[in-house]
Amino acid sequence: QKEVEQNSGPLSVPEGAIASLNCTYSDRGSQSFFWYRQYSGKSPELIMFIYSNGDKEDGRFTAQLNKASQYVSLLIRDSQPSDSATYLCAATGGGGNKLTFGTGTQLKVEL
Amino acid sequence: KAGVTQTPRYLIKTRGQQVTLSCSPISGHRSVSWYQQTPGQGLQFLFEYFSETQRNKGNFPGRFSGRQFSNSRSEMNVSTLELGDSALYLCASSFKTSGGPSYEQYFGPGTRLTVT
Numbered sequence: 001q002k003e004v005e006q007n008s009g010p011l012s013v014p015e016g017a018i019a020s021l022n023c024t025y026s027d028r029g030s031q032s033f034f035w036y037r038q039y040s041g042k043s044p045e046l047i048m049f050i051y052s053n054g055d056k057e058d059g060r061f062t063a064q065l066n067k068a069s070q071y072v073s074l075l076i077r078d079s080q081p082s083d084s085a086t087y088l089c090a091a092t093g094g095g096g097n098k099l100t101f102g103t104g105t106q107l108k109v110e111l
Numbered sequence: 112k113a114g115v116t117q118t119p120r121y122l123i124k125t126r127g128q129q130v131t132l133s134c135s136p137i138s139g140h141r142s143v144s145w146y147q148q149t150p151g152q153g154l155q156f157l158f159e160y161f162s163e164t165q166r167n168k169g170n171f172p173g174r175f176s177g178r179q180f181s182n183s184r185s186e187m188n189v190s191t192l193e194l195g196d197s198a199l200y201l202c203a204s205s206f207k208t209s210g211g212p213s214y215e216q217y218f219g220p221g222t223r224l225t226v227t
Contacts, residue, residue, distance in 0.1 A: 032213035043201055043218040044154070077213050088154065092213045097144050097205050098167045099216060101154040 003027055006089050006102035014110055019076040021105050023089030026070065030091040033065060033072045034099065047087075048074070079109045092102045113138065113206045123225045129190040132222045134222030136183050142166075142205035143185040143212060145177060148221070149198045157200075160185055189224075197226045214215030 004025050013019045019021075022040045023033075032051040036044035050063040050072070062075040076083055086104040093100075114213045124130050136143050144167075145157040156169040160179035177187040189196055199221045205214035 032208070032211060034216070036218075043199075043221045046215060046217060049208065049211070049213070049215060051208075052126065090154075095201075097142055097159045097161075097214050097216065098156045098169065099144070099146075099154075099203075100156070103153045 003100045004089055004091050004102040006087075006105045008103055009106040010108050011105055012108045012110055013079050017079050017080060017083060017109075019079045019083065019107055019109070021074040021076075021087050021089075021107065023072045023074075023102055024070055025072065025091050025100075027093055028067075028070065029093045030100075032092045034062060034090040034092075035061075035064070035072075035074045036088040036090065037083075038088060038104065040085075044088055058100065063089075076107075079107075081109050081111060083107060084109050115202055115217055117200075117202050117219040119147060119222060119223050120220060121223045121225075124192050125227055126192055126194060129188065130192060130224060131186055132185075132186045132200055132202075132224075134185045134204075134219060136202075136204030137206075137217060138183070140206050141183055143179055143183065143204045144205065144216060145185070145187050146201045146203065146218075147171075147198045148201060154201070157187065168184050181188040192226045194226050197224060201222050 034049045035047045038044045064073045089102040090099040144159040159167040179185045202219045203216040
C-alpha cells in the first residue's frame with residue numbers, strides 16, 4: 001500500500017472553473033503536507049504546505065487538511081490553461097525532511 | 112536570492128561506470144535532500160544532509176551515496192551504474208517553516224541521467 005495516494009487523472013476542467021485535487025495518506029504520524037506543481041520536463045515547484053486541520057488560502061489556491069480522515073486536498077479557483085500540469089501531494093513525518101510523494105494528478109484546463 | 116543549482120543538467124553514462132552529481136542550495140539553507148524521479152516509481156527519497164551529516168536515508172542500495180560540505184553544497188555519487196538508474200535526480204534545499212513542524216523544500220532543475 002502506497003503511503004500517499006492520488007488519483008492519476010487526467011482531471012479535466014473548463015477554464016474559470018474550480019479544480020479539486022485530492023490526496024490520502026496512510027501514516028498517522030505524518031505532520032505536514034505539501035502540494036507541488038510540475039510541468040512536463042521541469043522540476044516540482046512548491047505551491048503550498050499545510051500542517052493544521054482546516055483550510056489555508058493563498059491567492060487562487062486553498063489547501064485543506066483533515067487529519068481524522070487522513071485526507072488532504074488542493075482547490076484551484078478560476079482555473080487557467082497555465083495551471084495545466086501534474087500536481088504532486090507529499091507528506092513528512094516526524095524527524096527530518098523525508099518527503100513521501102504521491103504519484104501525482106494530471107490536471108488539464110480546457111479553453 | 113538565487114535558487115537551487117544542479118550540475119550537470121544532462122549526463123549519459125555506460126553501465127558499470129560511476130557518476131557524481133552536484134547541488135548548491137539556496138544561500139542560508141543548511142538542509143539538502145536528494146530524490147530520484149522515474150516514470151514507473153515516481154519521486155523517491157534518497158537521503159538528506161544537514162550540517163554535513165546524513166540525517167535521513169531512503170531505501171536505495173549502497174551504490175547510492177552522498178556527502179555535504181561545510182558550505183552546504185552537496186554531492187551524490189552512484190557507483191556501478193545500472194540501466195535502471197536512468198532517472199531525473201533532484202536536489203531540494205530546505206529551511207524550517209515559520210511556526211510549523213517541518214521544512215519547506217525547494218527543488219533544483221535536476222540532473223537527467225541516462226545509462227546505456
